[in-house]
Amino acid sequence: MxxxxxxxxxxxxxxxxxxxxxxxxxxxxxxxxxPILVLISTSVKNEKEALKSExxxxxxxxTLNNYxxxxxxxxxxRAFMNxxxxxxxxxxxxxxxxxxxxxxxARLKFPWRDKIFFCYIATMMIPAAVxxxxxxxxxxxxxxxLNAAFSPGNKIFSVDLxxxxxxxxxxxxxxxxYFALVSQGLFSAWGTFMLRQFFLxxxxxxxxxxxxxxxxxxxxxxxxxxxxSKPALATLGIFVFMGAWKDFMWxxxxxxxxxxxxxxxxxxxLQGEISTDWEVLMAGMVIALLPTILIFMLxxxxxxxxxxxxxxKG
Amino acid sequence: xxxxLPNSKQIQWGAYLFLLPNLMGFLFFIFVPVLASFALxxxxxxxxxxxxxxxxxxxxxxxxxxPQFWKYVGNTVYxxxxxxxxxxxxxxxxxLLDKTGLKGKKFFRTIFxxxxxxxxxxxxxxxxxxxxxxxGLFNIxxxxxxxxxxxxxxxxxxxxxxxxxxxxxxSMGGINFLLYLAALQNIPKHLYDAAEIDGAGSWKxxxxxxxxxxxxxxxxxxxxxxxxxxxxxxxxxxxxTKGGPAGSTTTIDYxxxxxxxxxxxxxxxxxxxxxxxxIIFIFTLINWKLGKNGIEY
Numbered sequence: 001m002x003x004x005x006x007x008x009x010x011x012x013x014x015x016x017x018x019x020x021x022x023x024x025x026x027x028x029x030x031x032x033x034x035p036i037l038v039l040i041s042t043s044v045k046n047e048k049e050a051l052k053s054e055x056x057x058x059x060x061x062x063t064l065n066n067y068x069x070x071x072x073x074x075x076x077x078r079a080f081m082n083x084x085x086x087x088x089x090x091x092x093x094x095x096x097x098x099x100x101x102x103x104x105x106a107r108l109k110f111p112w113r114d115k116i117f118f119c120y121i122a123t124m125m126i127p128a129a130v131x132x133x134x135x136x137x138x139x140x141x142x143x144x145x146l147n148a149a150f151s152p153g154n155k156i157f158s159v160d161l162x163x164x165x166x167x168x169x170x171x172x173x174x175x176x177x178y179f180a181l182v183s184q185g186l187f188s189a190w191g192t193f194m195l196r197q198f199f200l201x202x203x204x205x206x207x208x209x210x211x212x213x214x215x216x217x218x219x220x221x222x223x224x225x226x227x228x229s230k231p232a233l234a235t236l237g238i239f240v241f242m243g244a245w246k247d248f249m250w251x252x253x254x255x256x257x258x259x260x261x262x263x264x265x266x267x268x269x270l271q272g273e274i275s276t277d278w279e280v281l282m283a284g285m286v287i288a289l290l291p292t293i294l295i296f297m298l299x300x301x302x303x304x305x306x307x308x309x310x311x312x313k314g
Numbered sequence: 315x316x317x318x319l320p321n322s323k324q325i326q327w328g329a330y331l332f333l334l335p336n337l338m339g340f341l342f343f344i345f346v347p348v349l350a351s352f353a354l355x356x357x358x359x360x361x362x363x364x365x366x367x368x369x370x371x372x373x374x375x376x377x378x379x380x381p382q383f384w385k386y387v388g389n390t391v392y393x394x395x396x397x398x399x400x401x402x403x404x405x406x407x408x409x410l411l412d413k414t415g416l417k418g419k420k421f422f423r424t425i426f427x428x429x430x431x432x433x434x435x436x437x438x439x440x441x442x443x444x445x446x447x448x449x450g451l452f453n454i455x456x457x458x459x460x461x462x463x464x465x466x467x468x469x470x471x472x473x474x475x476x477x478x479x480x481x482x483x484x485s486m487g488g489i490n491f492l493l494y495l496a497a498l499q500n501i502p503k504h505l506y507d508a509a510e511i512d513g514a515g516s517w518k519x520x521x522x523x524x525x526x527x528x529x530x531x532x533x534x535x536x537x538x539x540x541x542x543x544x545x546x547x548x549x550x551x552x553x554x555t556k557g558g559p560a561g562s563t564t565t566i567d568y569x570x571x572x573x574x575x576x577x578x579x580x581x582x583x584x585x586x587x588x589x590x591x592x593i594i595f596i597f598t599l600i601n602w603k604l605g606k607n608g609i610e611y
Contacts, residue, residue, distance in 0.1 A: 021410050028407065029425045032487060036428065038451055039440050055454050101336035108329035116337070123344050127545045127594065129570045130587040133580060134347035134354065137361075187339030217328045246434035248549045253575045264435035268553055271439050278443060285436035296431035300424065307489055308496035 039289075043067070043282035050279040066283035076284050078259060079266035084291070086181045086251075086262055087244040093186030094240050095233055101187070102195035103221050107207065117196075120189040128249075135184055136253055143174035160257075168259035180254040181262065185244055191236050194306075198232035199225060235306030238299040242292050263288045355585035361578040372585035382561070383569065383586070387593075389474065390565040394543035396478035401535055403486040408494035409524070423495070426487025433484045438553040441480045442467065445554075467555050470562040477550060477563060490535045497531040498524070533605040537598060544594050566590050 037057055042050050043066055045059040070076045104110070105117050143158040151157060160176070161169040171177040202225065210220050226233070251262040258266060267288055271281055296303060355372055359365040376383050411422055429437065444451040445466035453463035466476040501524065509519050547565030551557050557564035557572075564572075566586065574583035 017413075021413055025410055025422050028410075028487075029422060032425055032429060032483070035440055035444055035451065035483065036432070038444065042443070051449055055451065097336040097339060100332040104329040104332040108326045108332070110325055110327065110329040110333075113329070116333070119345065120340065123340075123348060125541070125595070125598070126348055127567075127587060127591055129545065129567055130351050130584070130591055131344055131347045133570075133574050133584050133587065134350035135343055136575070137350075137580065138342070138347070184339075184343040187336040187343075189340060189344060192336055217326065217332070221332070242431070248435055248552075249571065252552075267435050267439060271442070271553070278449075281439065282443075285439055288434070288436040289432045292434070293428065293431050296427065297424070300420075300427075304423075304492055307492050 039282055039285060042279055043286050045279050047277070047279060050282075066280045067287070070280050070284040070287070074266075074270060074280070074284065075258065076263075076266065076287060079261055079263045080287060082181075082260060083245060083263040086178065086185075087241050089178075089182045090185035090244040091237050091240045093182070094188055094191050095237055097187040098191035098195050098236065099226065099229070099233065100221070101192045102199055103225055105192065106196045106199035107220075107225070108217070120192060124189050124193070132250065132253075139180045139183075139254060140174055143171065146173060168257065170257075170260045175254055176257050176260050177254075178260070181251060181260075184250070185240075185247075188240075191240065194236060195229070195232055198229055202228050231302055231305065234299060234302040238295055238303050239306065241295055245292050351584045352588060354581050355588050357581040359580045361580060365581065368581070372582050373589065376582070376585055376589060383566075385561060386564050386566055386569045389561075389563060390544060390547060390567075392474050393477060393481075393547055393563075393565065394540070396481045397536075397539045397543055399478070400482055400486055401490060401532070401539065403482065404488070404490040404535075405494050405528075405532075407487055407491050408498055409520075412495060412498040423487075423492075426491060428487075429484045430488030433488075435549065435553055437484065438480075438550045441476075441483075442554045445476050445480075468559055470559045473555055473559060473562045477547075477554070480550070490539070493531050493535060494528065497528040501527050533601075536605065537601050540597055540601060541594055544590060544597070566593075 041057045041059060044062045044064065046061055046063055046065070049059050049061070105113065143155075146157040147155045157172050158174060160171060163169050173179045206224050206228070207220055210224050215223070246264060247262070248264045248268075251265045252268070255261045255265060258269065261269070267281075267284055270284060354365075356367060356369060357365040358368050358372070407426060411419055411426075443449070447453055447463070447465035447468070450463075450466070452466065456463040464472045466472045505523050505527075506519055509523060514522065545567055547563070548567040548571055551563040551565060551568050552571075555563045557568050567590075570583050570586045570590070573579045573586060
């Protein structure tokens with residue numbers, strides 16, 4: 001009897017329900033993937049096939065020419081390296097500066113601690129646009145100040161530098177410098193806030209034990225807090241990498257030479273220049289998308305957890 | 315026995331060393347710029363001549379003598395019309411995926427999140443292609459049904475809906491969806507069991523159990539979406555439409571960009587950005603007041 005009720009109550013409605021849900025989920029997945037399929041298939045088409053007004057995903061003459069073309073001729077390789085270097089430096093910078101500051105805010109006692117922390121939180125609400133204008137002005141005027149102070153003769157701080165005469169290295173500071181691309185990303189109020197919340201949840205016992213053993217602040221930070229926070233650091237690293245990799249407005253306003261532009265800026269430049277070679281552009285876009293998608297796939301566990309953790313505490 | 319811990323009660327001056335790298339960045343790139351931009355909004359400065367103090371003139375011009383500004387505010391709000399659709403669809407997706415016993419949860423979650431993971435300039439260019447009148451996916455599919463699709467991005471009637479559709483594709487399976495998924499997982503199962511015994515159907519269970527219990531998440535998502543919505547729209551419009559046609563996709567953020575980095579009106583641009591901040595601040599307060607009622611933490 002009980003078995004009968006169960007099967008009436010659970011199994012058969014569940015089965016139809018599951019069929020409906022699966023059908024819906026598959027249909028939705030397909031609509032999510034469709035544009036990406038268009039992208040990938042167009043990137044391996046030749047010019048003629050790319051400009052056909054019909055839907056076909058499998059080209060008759062698939063080719064990787066677009067990839068080699070965009071990598072070499074359009075100097076996408078350089079842009080890719082620029083993006084990679086800039087993003088990695090920013091990730092490293094934030095992991096170090098934010099975790100150190102978060103340690104201080106979460107675990108140490110010092111005058112003005114809560115006031116400074118309040119300033120951090122208060123500024124998180126202010127739009128990026130407000131901050132960017134003065135930072136742009138500051139970035140622009142750093143070389144002028146440095147030249148006046150240290151190099152009035154040859155103005156070394158605003159000269160374009162080359163390696164072996166041809167390889168563009170950028171300027172030391174200001175517009176078209178790696179310094180300008182990374183400097184404002186090396187720390188963040190948000191990252192500090194997130195890590196602080198995490199550090200607060202680490203039991204204090206371990207730290208107290210280390211203290212009794214005579215560990216100084218640095219060793220507690222380095223050998224107790226950091227090893228215990230790997231998931232949080234991974235989450236922050238993934239977030240920051242994705243943000244830095246996709247960042248557009250800032251690299252757009254501080255670069256004017258293609259050699260030092262990051263990938264999004266070069267892609268944008270490209271689509272203005274070669275409005276007809278869509279298939280080449282698509283190859284460039286696939287290259288641009290790969291790293292973030294790869295990072296997301298690899299770090300999905302941390303990423304999802306991080307989003308959910310942040311929200312529940314927020 | 316009490317163990318007295320060295321250091322734990324006295325001031326730890328070493329803390330400042332830990333704070334220093336981050337605090338320097340914070341001061342130089344956030345704190346001082348915020349103050350500087352506030353001051354700048356009372357000046358006229360074209361970057362070449364000396365700044366000229368003009369008092370509240372920038373704000374007066376912006377609010378009372380600049381029809382463009384209000385048009386762009388309108389555009390921004392119009393584009394934010396995608397927010398409720400987005401939140402609704404995220405919730406539907408999360409509910410579908412939350413059904414217990416469903417295999418491949420992680421697989422679907424990954425696919426749904428892909429557009430968000432990919433989002434950025436490349437995705438905007440891709441959508442420019444998808445919305446292309448001649449070769450684009452949209453009009454190809456529409457033509458199967460005998461519909462001659464519009465020239466989406468080049469038609470000022472369709473440019474904003476196009477961007478909203480793209481926005482839905484990008485973020486319906488994104489962060490909001492993950493937040494809802496987590497919220498749904500936290501609802502105790504016995505509540506549903508109890509309701510089932512009382513004979514409640516799915517619809518009733520949703521409105522009486524699910525919806526009230528995920529309200530804090532909805533509240534959080536609405537606040538964050540509205541904040542992001544007011545500040546958004548620059549990159550997509552810059553890449554896809556250059557703010558056109560006829561300024562129909564220029565948002566407040568784009569207007570700030572044009573004034574600051576194209577026309578070099580640094581003071582005026584700062585005054586727009588502070589106005590934007592005020593708008594965001596007021597709306598967040600309203601959301602807070604409206605949303606707080608009935609939420610128990």
